[in-house]
Amino acid sequence: MTTHRIAILALDGVMPLDLAIPAQIFSARPETPYEMTVCTFDAKVHTTGGFAVVTDGGLEQVRAADTVIVPGSEPPRRQPEAMLAALAEAHEQGKRMVSICTGAFALAAAGVLDGLRATTHWQYVDEFERDFPAVSVDRDVLYVDEGDVLTSAGVCCGIDLCLHIVRRDLGAVVANRIARGLVAAPHREGGQAQYVPAPVAVAGDASLSDTREWALQHLGEQVTLRQLARHAGLSPRTLMRRFTEETGTTPLQWLLDARLGRARELLETTDHPVDRVARDCGLGTAANLRLHFRRVLDTTPTAYRRTFGS
Numbered sequence: 001m002t003t004h005r006i007a008i009l010a011l012d013g014v015m016p017l018d019l020a021i022p023a024q025i026f027s028a029r030p031e032t033p034y035e036m037t038v039c040t041f042d043a044k045v046h047t048t049g050g051f052a053v054v055t056d057g058g059l060e061q062v063r064a065a066d067t068v069i070v071p072g073s074e075p076p077r078r079q080p081e082a083m084l085a086a087l088a089e090a091h092e093q094g095k096r097m098v099s100i101c102t103g104a105f106a107l108a109a110a111g112v113l114d115g116l117r118a119t120t121h122w123q124y125v126d127e128f129e130r131d132f133p134a135v136s137v138d139r140d141v142l143y144v145d146e147g148d149v150l151t152s153a154g155v156c157c158g159i160d161l162c163l164h165i166v167r168r169d170l171g172a173v174v175a176n177r178i179a180r181g182l183v184a185a186p187h188r189e190g191g192q193a194q195y196v197p198a199p200v201a202v203a204g205d206a207s208l209s210d211t212r213e214w215a216l217q218h219l220g221e222q223v224t225l226r227q228l229a230r231h232a233g234l235s236p237r238t239l240m241r242r243f244t245e246e247t248g249t250t251p252l253q254w255l256l257d258a259r260l261g262r263a264r265e266l267l268e269t270t271d272h273p274v275d276r277v278a279r280d281c282g283l284g285t286a287a288n289l290r291l292h293f294r295r296v297l298d299t300t301p302t303a304y305r306r307t308f309g310s
Contacts (some may be wrong), residue, residue, distance in 0.1 A: 001033035004169070004217035007057065008038045009083075011073040011106060016049040016101045017069035024182065026069075027163040031174055037061045043081045048074050049113070059086045065095060067165075072101030072155070076124060082117055084110040091149070098165070099151045100158035107151070108132040116146045121154035139249075156306055159184050171308030172264040208239075208246055215255060219262050219282045225251055259283050260292060266303040275302045 008018055019038070024092050026036040049177045059082070062068055068090050087110035091097050099107045104120040105128060114134040119125070119141050129137045138144055143152040143161035145168075149188050152161035159182070167175035211232040215223055228251055229239040243251045262281040266272060274279070278289035286301075293301050296307035 003035050003066045004033045004067065005060045005061075006034055006036045006067045006069060008036065008069045009062055009070065009087075009106075010038055010040050010045050010053050010055070010071060011046045011077075011079060011083075011103070012042070012072035013075070013077065014045060014046050014047050014053065015072050015074055016051075016156065018073075018103070018158060019053070019260065021073060021156075021158040022069045022071065022098075022162050025159070025166065025178060029295075032170060037065075051231075058081070062086050065090070067096040067098060068221065069098040069100065070103035070106050071158070072099070072103045073085070074102065076102040076105035076130045078218045079109060082271065087112060090177060096146065097258070099150045099160065100161065101154050104151045107129075108135055109148070110305065112149060113151070116149055118145050118146075118149075118151040118235075119144050121152065123154070151258075171268050173308075176265070199201060200231050208243055212247075212254070216258060219259050220280050221282065223255060223282070255282070255308065256292065260296060261295075262303070263289060264304065264308075267301055268308045277301065 006022070007017065008022050009028075014042050019232065023036065023038060026034045028034065028036070031048050037053045037055070037057040039059070040053065040055050040057065044052050044054045052104075057098065060175045063086065070087070084106070087097070087107060091110070091112045093178065097112050097117075099120075101121045102124055104113065104118055105124075108118070108131070110127070113132065115136075117136045120128045125137060125139050128135075128160060141153060142157045143150060143164060145164065150161060150165065154159045163175045163179055163184070163301050163306045166178060211228055213279055215228060225236050225239065228243075229236040232242075234242065240251065243254070247254055249257075259281045263277055266277045266280060270277075272287060275286040277285060281289075281291065283289045289301055293299060293304065297304065
């Protein structure tokens with residue numbers, strides 16, 4: 001595999017988890033081509049965890065990288081002009097630019113996000129929108145993929161974004177394997193609105209995780225809203241409300257996303273014909289599978305298998 005160089009640029013005041021997420025996910029593995037370096041503008045940066053980070057990497061590694069990742073700092077602050085210039089130069093050279101959480105403030109200050117959709121932590125999204133009017137802010141997503149520029153919402157959404165990048169680069173099987181090693185969900189649904197403080201649930205309310213797990217075991221079958229409600233012991237209307245509260249999306253959209261995920265794994269790991277893949281993941285026909293692949297992934301099942309199939 002061709003080596004893909006990743007530079008993680010730690011800002012002063014970096015949040016430890018924001019830094020650790022990409023460092024863990026893009027660490028060297030036999031099945032991945034990533035060569036990861038943690039960089040700093042100064043020789044040492046302080047973290048919000050009360051310790052400092054010292055690295056050998058600097059802006060020269062940022063300039064040499066294929067992907068540049070900027071973890072968040074708290075509070076987000078104006079960065080040195082030399083650092084912003086290096087980020088702008090990397091973007092102009094066509095490098096993939098990524099921010100986690102409030103790292104979006106640095107990318108925006110460097111002009112990288114001008115004219116694009118982006119997101120950041122919900123606690124800072126009003127400030128971000130006010131400071132960078134040239135950026136189209138999406139408040140209720142886990143991450144935004146604009147091709148060569150990607151941004152994640154708050155903190156742990158960096159896991160979702162980094163796994164998405166691995167999935168885009170190397171396919172769902174490799175991303176899922178890394179996710180299992182992290183004991184993390186390979187792909188979470190919904191947006192960060194799920195995590196904005198909300199009223200405490202009524203006593204006695206229970207998670208629908210068992211019902212979602214049941215649905216995953218029956219993706220190849222016709223799963224209806226009424227069946228989900230019956231499994232959960234709820235009315236269809238209550239199920240809709242509770243499901244959306246827990247996942248940030250509707251039951252039917254969640255099922256569609258799960259079926260597309262299953263289809264991707266089958267295309268990568270089997271040589272089953274496309275019509276069988278469509279049937280096994282619950283999308284019915286090859287034409288329906290192609291329709292959703294084109295709409296969601298902007299490719300076809302055959303092209304996807306050609307890229308990621310083993």
